[in-house]
Amino acid sequence: MSLDGKAANRLMVALDFKTAGDARTLIQRLEGIPCYMKVGMQLYYAAGPEFVRELKDKGYSVFLDLKMHDIPNTVKGGADSITRLGVDMFNVHAAGGVKMMQAAHEGAAAAVQEVSGLRLPQIIAVTQLTSTDQTTLNHEIGIAGSVEQAVLNYAALAKQAGLHGVVASPLEVQAIKAACGAGFVTVTPGIRPAGSEAGDQSRVLTPGQAMEQGTDYIVVGRPITAAADPREAALQIIEEMNSHA
Numbered sequence: 001m002s003l004d005g006k007a008a009n010r011l012m013v014a015l016d017f018k019t020a021g022d023a024r025t026l027i028q029r030l031e032g033i034p035c036y037m038k039v040g041m042q043l044y045y046a047a048g049p050e051f052v053r054e055l056k057d058k059g060y061s062v063f064l065d066l067k068m069h070d071i072p073n074t075v076k077g078g079a080d081s082i083t084r085l086g087v088d089m090f091n092v093h094a095a096g097g098v099k100m101m102q103a104a105h106e107g108a109a110a111a112v113q114e115v116s117g118l119r120l121p122q123i124i125a126v127t128q129l130t131s132t133d134q135t136t137l138n139h140e141i142g143i144a145g146s147v148e149q150a151v152l153n154y155a156a157l158a159k160q161a162g163l164h165g166v167v168a169s170p171l172e173v174q175a176i177k178a179a180c181g182a183g184f185v186t187v188t189p190g191i192r193p194a195g196s197e198a199g200d201q202s203r204v205l206t207p208g209q210a211m212e213q214g215t216d217y218i219v220v221g222r223p224i225t226a227a228a229d230p231r232e233a234a235l236q237i238i239e240e241m242n243s244h245a
């Protein structure tokens with residue numbers, strides 16, 4: 001299987017591991033694949049900023065997925081610190097509102113002003129988590145209307161705040177692009193290759209279907225990290241992405 005084609009750098013591998021050592025083992029298996037590496041709460045809380053710097057030193061593009069959701073001043077400070085790590089992308093929850101998202105942008109911009117050589121990361125807003133289904137949205141969380149309406153509302157707020165894009169399910173990509181523009185970035189978890197377990201994900205598509213929807217990046221965790229042969233699983237996903245790109 002080859003890495004020809006453009007899709008490999010549109011795959012974000014979720015490094016949801018207990019330790020830096022476990023993450024390094026997977027990274028070694030994926031050596032030579034130019035994917036994005038996503039560091040989420042589990043690994044960041046265990047291995048911290050040092051591990052993020054290690055990934056950057058190895059030349060990876062890094063998405064730091066800490067889903068900040070707090071008062072604007074706190075998020076501004078968090079965004080400043082995250083940006084100083086040199087990450088390429090980070091996220092906040094759109095549910096924090098426009099002022100909070102603007103504060104994230106301000107914090108990142110302030111860090112870029114102060115540290116020479118830093119570039120502004122892409123700042124992305126989580127809309128409605130891909131684990132949320134229609135019933136949970138309406139009857140548990142208490143938001144009326146369809147999941148797509150909720151996602152589009154959050155996406156519009158993120159755009160208003162000047163963010164670069166959103167995290168959503170691939171099912172909502174076409175509506176987001178229609179409402180917010182083709183250049184508004186979509187990062188889509190909820191990816192399940194045909195025949196794999198959905199687990200806690202509710203709004204899922206296959207890698208090929210997600211590409212057909214026009215998404216910019218797909219986020220894949222367990223279908224790669226829990227596979228018997230993670231390298232083979234990643235290469236198959238990239239091949240499927242390429243054939244639907």
Ligand SMILES: O=C(O)c1cc(=O)[nH]c(=O)n1[C@@H]1O[C@H](COP(=O)(O)O)[C@@H](O)[C@H]1O
Pocket residue numbers: 014016040065067091126128129130131167168189190191201219220221222223
């Ligand atoms: O922000 C995210 O990355 C995210 C948002 C969302 O709505 N759903 C979602 O699954 N994610 C992340 O995407 C990854 C999906 O992992 P798997 O379900 O194992 O493929 C996890 O690291 C989640 O934290």
